[in-house]
Amino acid sequence: MPTHPLSVFVLLFTCFGLIAIPQSADARTASLIRDAEIENTIRIYATPVFKAAGLDPLSVNIYIIKDNSLNAFVAGGQNLFIHTGLLTRSNNASQIIGVIAHEVGHIAGGHLSRIHNALSTSSIPSILSYILGGAASIATGRGDLGAAILSLGSSIGMRNFLSYSRGEEASADHAALKLLDDTKQSARGFLEFMKVLEDQELLSSNTQDPYLLSHPVSSDRVRTVENHVELSPYSNTPTPADYVIMHARMKAKLLAFIASPGRTLKMYKKSNKNLESRYARTIAYYRKADLKAALPLLDQLIAENPSDPYFIELRGQFFFESGKINAALLDYKKASTLLPDSAVIRKELAYAQIESGRSELLKPAISNLRMALAKEPKSSDSWHQLAIAYGRIGEKGESSLALAEEALLNGKPGIAKYHGGLAERLFSEGSREWLQAQDIQIAAKDLAARIKKKKKQR
Numbered sequence: 483m484p485t486h487p488l489s490v491f492v493l494l495f496t497c498f499g500l501i502a503i504p505q506s507a508d509a510r511t512a513s514l515i516r517d518a519e520i521e522n523t524i525r526i527y528a529t530p531v532f533k534a535a536g537l538d539p540l541s542v543n544i545y546i547i548k549d550n551s552l553n554a555f556v557a558g559g560q561n562l563f564i565h566t567g568l569l570t571r572s573n574n575a576s577q578i579i580g581v582i583a584h585e586v587g588h589i590a591g592g593h594l595s596r597i598h599n600a601l602s603t604s605s606i607p608s609i610l611s612y613i614l615g616g617a618a619s620i621a622t623g624r625g626d627l628g629a630a631i632l633s634l635g636s637s638i639g640m641r642n643f644l645s646y647s648r649g650e651e652a653s654a655d656h657a658a659l660k661l662l663d664d665t666k667q668s669a670r671g672f673l674e675f676m677k678v679l680e681d682q683e684l685l686s687s688n689t690q691d692p693y694l695l696s697h698p699v700s701s702d703r704v705r706t707v708e709n710h711v712e713l714s715p716y717s718n719t720p721t722p723a724d725y726v727i728m729h730a731r732m733k734a735k736l737l738a739f740i741a742s743p744g745r746t747l748k749m750y751k752k753s754n755k756n757l758e759s760r761y762a763r764t765i766a767y768y769r770k771a772d773l774k775a776a777l778p779l780l781d782q783l784i785a786e787n788p789s790d791p792y793f794i795e796l797r798g799q800f801f802f803e804s805g806k807i808n809a810a811l812l813d814y815k816k817a818s819t820l821l822p823d824s825a826v827i828r829k830e831l832a833y834a835q836i837e838s839g840r841s842e843l844l845k846p847a848i849s850n851l852r853m854a855l856a857k858e859p860k861s862s863d864s865w866h867q868l869a870i871a872y873g874r875i876g877e878k879g880e881s882s883l884a885l886a887e888e889a890l891l892n893g894k895p896g897i898a899k900y901h902g903g904l905a906e907r908l909f910s911e912g913s914r915e916w917l918q919a920q921d922i923q924i925a926a927k928d929l930a931a932r933i934k935k936k937k938k939q940r
Contacts, residue, residue: 513548515566518826519735519792520546523728524564527575528582534664535590535657542589548740552678556585570736575725576671580658583672587657588650655703659710668719673707680704727757731792734758738765757783761793768800776800791820795827798834807838818850825857829864836871847871862891879908879915886922895930899923 524544532539542560547553550567557563562585564578572578662669680701711717738746738761746766750759760779767776777800784793798813814831821827828850835847851868855861869884886901902922909915 515546515548516826517546517735518795518821518824520569520732521826522824523732524578524582526728527579527725528562528586530665530667531579531583531586531661534661535586537586537589550740554581554585556589560589562586566736566740570733570740572729572733573674574671574721575729576668576721577675578671578729579667580662580669580672580675583658583661584654586661587654590657652703652706655706659707659714663714663716666716666719668717668721669707669711669714670717671721673704673711676704676707730756730758731761734762735765738762739769743767743770765796773800773804789820791817791824791827794820795830798830802830802834802837807834810834811838811843823857825854825861825864828854828857829861829867832864832871833867836867836874841874844871844875848875860891862888865891879905882908883915883918883922886919886926890922890925890929893929893933895926895933898926898929902926 521544524546525539528542528544529539532542537560542562545561545563546569547563547565549565550570551565552567552571553565554568555563562582564581568581569578658672659669662672734750737749741749743766746762750762750766752763760783764776764779764783767773767779777797780793780797780800784790784797787793794813795817798810798817801807801813802810811831811834814827814834818824818827818831832847832850832854835843835850848868848871851864851871855864855868858864865884865888869881869888872878872881872884882901882905886898886905889895889898889901899922902919906916906919906923909919
């Protein structure tokens, strides 16, 4: 399945494991990874912390950025961003949970600055553009400036938009330690992460990870966490066994998709028969276009774990990308039955149904996309695919509504207004669809005014 551009900025949203868009020669492309297993793993880790902080877990959005740097941040309200580098370079689940607890401490402590609050109504691509340097390119018309900021590891953007005062950092640390105690989890992982950052202090600013640029570490902060670990009754509490398994699987999957197949096969040797090693190797073989080696390994994992939706989903991906649509449909359908609330898997099933060319599958595809959009209403690619499906069954009004919703999310008020107006003329006055078309046109007018205002301010 091809990836779908989601923004006019230098950012791309991609579904994980799908065809990668090569990075530009003169600028780094920031990508958001979509993967049901990895997203669910992070949410399982984070949910107890969210609840302990008095946050509704479903109201906190989690985004995974494909970037090898050690980083995580919150921005634009209750949006938590985690770099793949943090996940792949972590040694255990507790380290990730400690970082999440610290970032939640910033949310709960109200540390988001005026700029953070100004971004709260922005789209995710816009937020990332500002943070990663895209805004400089858009505002000045100088692509070289945006590229320069990106090539510096986004240090300028991180300092300007994500930095906190020493007091706020200390406050977030204390909040994190309390949250870990409240959830009866050890803070040792957080301490391990802090010591990694402390080692980074010795490096030059150009080689330091972005997390250190926005969250400077002091010896006092490290001592605070060390003292807590010495006194907390939960410091020797082991990480739950299922968390350990999830971390090993997540790390293996990420590395297998991000690293070269050769490197993956060296890290996860054939002599190692554990689950995560076989998981990584099957992905590496597939990425080498060796389906004959990949499928038997994956089939074995499925035979041993017949109710695991993620292995079945992965086989569906292998089949889909190899042009075996009917086989992919069977796996995606079974995966969606095993994990019916996954928007990612629903979307994958819908894409396969549309791609099959079978007219009888268009309405089921629409149903699956509607279910996915109920979970993720701001998914631009879902609205795009919905427009295609409605167009193929001759529902021009519904197709225009979907295209208008997509255009709003992509910051294109003119296109949104056009399709909203077209839909308004196609539906009867007072109907739900007619009212939606009117709402879209009002939103498009407001968006156009905000864009015009921002241009005048530059």
